Amino acid sequence: MEIDTSAFTEEAYELLSELEASLLELEESPGDQDLIGRVFRAMHTIKGSGAMFGFDEVAEFTHEVETVFDMARNKTILVTKPLIDLTLAARDQIRAILDAAAGGEPADKENAQRIIQGLRALLPGAGGAPAAGAAPTSKKPPAQASEDEPHVYRIRIKPSPDIFANGTNPLLLLSELRDLGEECQVIAQYDKLPPLENLDPETCYTSWEVFLTTQKSENAIRDVFIFVDDQCELNIRLLDREEVLGTDVQKIGNILVQRGDIPEEVLEQALKPIGDRLVEAGAVSPSQVKAALAEQNAIKSKRDKKVQAESAASVRVPSEKLDGLVDLVGELVTVQARLNQTASNRQDHDLQLIAEEVERLTGELRDNTMSIRMLAIGTTFNKFKRLVRDLSTELGKKIELTTEGAETELDKTVIDQLNDPLVHIIRNSIDHGIETPDIRIKNGKNPEGLIHLSAIHSGASVLIRVEDDGKGLDPEFLTRKAIEKGQIPPDSQLTDKEAFQLIFGAGFSTAEKITNVSGRGVGMDVVRKSIDALRGSIDVTSVLGKGTVITLKLPLTLAIIEGLLVQVADELFVLPLAAVEECVELSRRDISNAHGRHVINVRDEIVPYIRIRDRFEIGGTPPDIEQIVISDVEGKRTGFVVDSVIGQHQTVIKSLGSNFEHSEEFSGATILGDGTVALILDLSKMVRYVEAEEDLSEPAAA
Amino acid sequence: MIDLSVDDAGDAGTLTLSGGITIQHAAQLKDTLLEGISAAKGLVIDLSEVDRVDLSAIQLLFAAHRGLNDKGKSLTVAGTIPEAWHNAVKESGYSGSMNADDTTGLWTGEGK
DSSP: OOOOOHHHHHHHHHHHHHHHHHHHHHHHSTTOHHHHHHHHHHHHHHHHHHHHTTOHHHHHHHHHHHHHHHHHHTTSSOOOHHHHHHHHHHHHHHHHHHHHHTTSSOOOHHHHHHHHHHHHHTSTTOSSOOOTTOOOOOOOOOSSOOTTOOEEEEEEEEEOGGGGGGTOOHHHHHHHHHHHSSEEEEEEEOTTOOOGGGOOTTSOOOEEEEEEEESSOHHHHHHHTGGGGGGEEEEEEEEOHHHHHHHTSOOHHHHHHHTTSSOHHHHHHHHSOHHHHHHHTTSSOHHHHHHHHHHHHHHHHHHHHHHHHHHHTOOOOOHHHHHHHHHHHHHHHHHHHHHHHHHHHHTOHHHHHHHHHHHHHHHHHHHHHHHHHEEETHHHHHHHHHHHHHHHHHHTOOEEEEEEOTTOEEEHHHHHHHHHHHHHHHHHIIIIISOOHHHHHHTTSOSSEEEEEEEEEETTEEEEEEEEOSSOOOHHHHHHHHHHTTSSOTTOOOOHHHHHHGGGSTTOOOOSSOOSSSOSSOSHHHHHHHHHHTTOEEEEEEETTTEEEEEEEEESOSSEEEEEEEEETTEEEEEEGGGEEEEEEEOHHHHHHTTTSSEEEETTEEEEEEEHHHHTTOOSOOOSSEEEEEEEETTEEEEEEESEEEEEEEEEOBOOOGGGTTOTTEEEEEEOTTSOEEEEEOHHHHHHHHHHHHHHHOTTOO | OEEEEEOTTSSEEEEEEEEEESGGGHHHHHHHHHHHHHHOSEEEEEEEEEEEEOHHHHHHHHHHHHHHHHHTOEEEEESOOOHHHHHHHHHTTOTTTTGGGOOSSTTSOSOO
């Protein structure tokens, strides 16, 4: 029987991203037991459900990682950068295994081995030297507690020094003890053993700590020592399960004490909570520490509650179902527009009332459906923390990523497609923007660079801003480079804004040398293409030496946009309203004033325009007074000449069939209330086509 | 039985132990060990004929080994280490007690 594994993979992917986020947080506060617990639990769940759904490779691999993290949880090993690095690598490996199972590239098994070996090397006692008496009890107590379940006792035996003189052989006692249980671990304490010169050969200097796993009672243990009762100090303690797990491998402090490397008091001092140590140092008062602890606990419990609430209140739905719902709502909006139009044409009052009611409901339904598809952008932001961390380490830079507005919601499709362009932009900031620490210090900046990622709502759009405090863009340098590469005419005079847009040109690169990260001249043009595809726009501002801000303006959703409906002869077109700045009239006189060039003077500013009628060879005679819709296209004001502007239109976007895939000037189509079809114009593509054609016909033109 | 021989150059003293090394021989063992350590630059120890070991011997040899390490002198093992020794190390909880300083295999508590 085929088992549906999609639920597992989906859950695993989510757990993996939670794992990543927790690890990155943990790197900042390595002592946080809650975080270590979260990492452990995420891995444990992946392992458990992996095994359940037959992902044995995942389960086995995760088990290895989990084992190591279990020790970190028990404070046997410390959370160090190598541990975080390896666990992050392990997380990627689990992801690769899952991808492979879903039909992707097979996962690199050698890589898995490398990770496991790296992790094992972090364990105490690794690297050849066996830790003192720390041979791990391989057997864990079973999870279910029962009456007959073996207990673990810790037995401290301190024989009196003259025990040999009475003819007692302590080794026999130990071996008797060993026979009591299934598992017995004897650790000699020999720190009292003096140098040979001072050693009395007939004195016992050794004492022991014994961990005995047995079903027998404490009395049975005491019975072993019954004949040496007066010659032995005996201390027996039943360990509870937590402690037993903790003794799996000895805590490093205990090992040190046993080896005689440090006295027990030093260990206690070192293990004291930070609060106590501060109090002792006289830095704070005990009550201050108490208050701070209370605050910490309050925050922790609040955060835990929030996490619980979030996970409890959500329902998992495949995104295809949602896409289907959105399609249907789109159809409904179209039909509702027709209903409205029919009702008003018929002058039927009752029908109009119904149409209005339907309109109201449709609107609410539409908004609700859209909001279901909305996701907080925070998950995407979290991914970048990892990116920044890895890249900055690779390049030897210190960079902090701060984020703001992680709760800002965007359509799922937009978020999905936003990932790659943002990666490119952030990579660019890290590689080209932020300087190396020594240069930053020389320029009087904080050696640690800053990248600030923010998202805010602005009307029907979301602004996503990537801000860095790096060296900024030099417009003159950019212009010179572009002229060198022949991408713009040699005598070009560009405004700063236009110069900044050059970085999005295909094959444009200012990097002196190609690094692993960027500089190959691909990347930023990909960014523009992706943002175009999302019907968004990019704005760049930069101050030389201070930093760069790249702002992406994106529509909230791809399914429905606010459009401006215009008419040319009998044809209807929709322009994305987000790009529209103003509408002005174009009279015959304006045309003749321009002496055949397609420009118009708007409040002393020369604005070039494109005649849609000519562009699409529509024919017919234009009216005496035409309308120019002035839009912001990649930072340049450009006019689009139409016969008349009809008005704002809620545009449900329908993609064009494959027959039209070469008609790049249209980004889609929509169906109007009366059933006619209007094409949606892709303004930036139109401008680029027209520019390319003009360059061909008159290469010298500026 | 305890037998110490130091070569003429005084480079190495060889301590050969056999039979049972227990509390009865402890005083003698201590003296011989001290003698060997002071007479030679390094001590070679042969336990291959030993069949009984108790805690007193473990303590003495451990102290000797630790002392030699501290003085920068060497302790080497001649012949095979008998199971009796390994068992005693294991039972007494001295396994791994010498950590990385143990190049002799005396303190592993496990036979080859």
